[in-house]
Amino acid sequence: MTEELLRINGLSTRFFTEQGQVNAVDNFDLRIDRGDVFGIVGESGSGKSVTARSIVDLIESPGEITDGEIWYNEPDLADAVREDRPEAVDGTFVDLRRISPERRRSLRGTSFSMIFQDPESSFNPSLTVGEQIAEAVEVQRRASANPRSTRARTRSEEYSLGSFVLSSFLPSKRYVTEASRERAIELLELVGIPDPVERADEHPHEYSGGMLQRAMIAQALAGEPDVLVADEPTTALDVTIQAQVLDLLDELQSETGMTILLITHNLGVIARMCDRVGVMYAGEIVERGTLEDVFDDHVHPYTEGLLGSIPDIEGEAGRLQPIDGNVPSLLDHEMGDRCHFADRCPNAMEDCLEHPPEYDAEGSNDHAVRCVLAAQEYDERRAIPDGYFDETRPAGDKHVDPEDADEGPTVDEPQRPLEEPGGESP
Amino acid sequence: MSFGKFLLKRSLQGLVVIWGVVTVLFGLRAITPGDPVNLIVDPAVDQATRDRIREELGLDQPIYVQYVDYLQDLLVGDLGYSYQSSRPVTTMVLERVPATLELAVAATVIALVIAIPLGVISGTRRNEPADYGATSFSLVGISTPNFWLGIMLILLLAVQIDIFPTGRRPVAFHDALWTFLTTFYVGDLLTWLHHIILPAVTLGTYFTALITRLTRSGMLDEYGKPYVTATEAKGIPGVLIRYKHVLRNTMIPIITVLGLQFGTLLGGAVVTETVFSWPGLGLRLIDGINNLDWPLIQGIIIFIGISYVVINIAVDAIYAKLNPRVIDE
Amino acid sequence: MISDRIKSNLSREFRESLLAKVGLVLLVAILIMGLFAPVLATHNPHTTGYFDDDGNAYPPMGVSYDSHQWVDGERVTYTAEPSADHYLGTNNIGQDVFSRLLFGARTSLMVGVFGTGLAVLIGVPFGLVSGYYGGRVDDAMMRVADIMLAFPSLVLALALIGVMGSLTIPIPDPFVFAGVADGMPASTPLPGTVTLVVGLVTWVWFARVARGEAMSIRNEEYVKAARSLGANDREILLKHVLPNSLTPVIVLATIQVAAIILLESSLSYLGFSGTTLSWGYEIQQGQDYLRTAWWVSTVPGIGIVLSVISINLLGDWLRDSLDPNIEGEGGGAG
């Protein structure tokens, strides 16, 4: 009955910073079925946000996806790609890492869309909310006018600088059409914004945080995406508003049946929303399975620690700091070839000095764990002595701020190359 | 606050500033040493005549009466009479406005037309040759005194290769335009253009450099903001992200900088007019200062102050339209 | 305050920025030129009459210059050859251009530094008080600042010079006094009015920056704590608010030195500086001789551009490493 929608193999995303190479996402595997709500949970600095951005193709310099396959199940796209790049197609699946950047970009909004953590900074402050949502609608409108199988689809960049300049005099040249504006108002209504007609003409600063997050959800829905990636969608909001926004997402999901990839540090949110969960640590998934697998039958000591630290499911839960010790360093030269959690793990043994593979675990078929405890019992005689890692770890103050690594390291200055470095000049 | 109220508030503040400018100038004139009568007539003239002149100018009155008279005259647009030429200062100012305006507008146009594309290229192709070129140009541009630039342009393009005139303004733009509109004769317009190019480039270079710089760093800043990523995630064309979102937001603060720099533009015009004997307000101001012709100095500076205030209110209004947050702050 | 973090930022930016290094080298060279002008100069900058046998000014080294004149209806070509005695040639009245370049650097730097100092002394206290007290005090003081801004600095400077006249203050020259620079002018004239005036027309930028800092610090916890412990406003301003506003003030001051050098050169170009030992004045002198002695205007202009570039480069370096949020007038009025 269920149909696989995304299959990610060995995804690695690295940031090349002054302090060294940061392995924000390391050899990451994931499967998501159509219609699922899949949650990724982890501390800040675990690489979960970078994972989300890698899937939506929003990694910016100095970050780069260095390895891996992202197979996306979309028959039309597979047909379109098959001619030029047969190697990127497998049945109805297409490897997004091997298609052209233009085609990849054309999936934004219509196949994948994203909700960001902080609605206030995720809207352009100087355009009205309605206009910004209408842009997203327009992307969808133009895309469906050019079905994916035709070549025109990848030429959706046909809106040129010339058109933009002309649009200041000729309304007919504007990118956003009247129909899209009307649809934007409908969407605002759909996400429960009162007086949508008036509010569409307001600027983001005139909205409250919760309203703006609703508007962002409307914007993300505008493209009628297959996958909605929600990156900490409620973290920036008040507790009462959080619940409302989650309700809204829930409702929209059951209405449209879309697939949601929910990134959060809040296990309460996971418990409420998700069918399946992946627990992320140091750039990889350390335990995954159904909600029951992870909440009731977990094996990994890190999962254990996370669960032990929830004060109350719906609580504010702030930043979760369940386990003693440092957030993992993602610097390549500090990671070493061992279980990345070993320095904080209460059960670390000699066997953990080798990077553990993924073991099947009890529970559902999907339950898998990257921990030796899935294969053997804890044996105190083989335990690693206290303080062992203090010596092997290089000078402790050189850690990249994990916050940076999570958000995509912002190095000192904005170093954002453009999509088309050879782009036109006005 | 509504937009209208915002504008009203800014206008009232503007009036206060204009009053301040007017008062400062009155004060400066009052503390200037020396007897103005000596500037009008030969010092050897007999006392009776001197007293008569003093009375005519109102200089025999107590200072506050002079001040009130002065404000009253200003309200009806009367700036008094030049000591030097006895002509009404209002006329002397207004007849010089078109020349300075032409120069300022031409310089601004040159600056915007060159600087924005340059800034965009530089800001979007960071650390590529085009960026290095644009940044070096802007560094040199903001570091070059415009009178020297003007002289160097004269040296190269008027003296060495004789393709531009060394100065003067043989025909006013509005006359040339009128000639063209009535007789379809373009000669005058071309003459005007030929004469204004060097002065306009001279005056405009600093602003070109400045705007290039601001556009570049503004775009780099802007691209680092989260909304750009969020906008990219929507899948809209790159052109729209670059121009409708990023460049637009970059230009909004630059507009206010330009408003504040309007004074620099006029200051630059004074020097540029001197270099090219361009018969504008600046040249007249220098004349006035050389002759200590206070009514004239005062009139010109009041005019400049008022234009500054008006331009900045206009700029604030545009800014508020583009970025409505400021109204609420 | 200058913390270790700031220091490490400064040195890291410096190491990485070629431009900052270029700026520093240039500035040091210009400082040396200015400071040691009497020692380095080859001629007294006031001595006139260094002409060749035909009565032409000497061109700079490596240049010979043909000029044409009509003598008795015939076109005669004079070729002016450089003289090894005058590295950069001589000007229209036969003064040594190189020596005048050195002394001009002195004038520019003096006016730049003293003028900026004056602007800091007026502007920073003004801004701190305005921002610290806020409310009506701030409103009133900011209107004063607005009024200042409505005068273009060059125009206001001209008006003030109109009031005060162009005074210069002779500063005795220590090198001549010590006997190591014989034949040089015994004193260097500091254009006093100009220095005063550039300070008076640029302080408002410092006021704005200091005000912004004071406003942001006013409500910090430690300032509130100091207040509740009975510190009075003056102590808080001096001990807490002032030190915190230093970083942006330093950055702005650097850029303002460049702006003031440009302003000074414009004023002296227009003939209001009161000294002839100034780059701007020299350029104005040379303007009438572009056809026969182009170097007279060209050389001092290069001096101005290089000094301003060097200071701007250092300003960029400071700005990049300290990252204060400031707006400034830039080097405009020139």
Ligand code: SF4
């Ligand atoms: S592999 Fe070893 S160190 Fe790692 S989590 Fe499991 S028990 Fe702990």
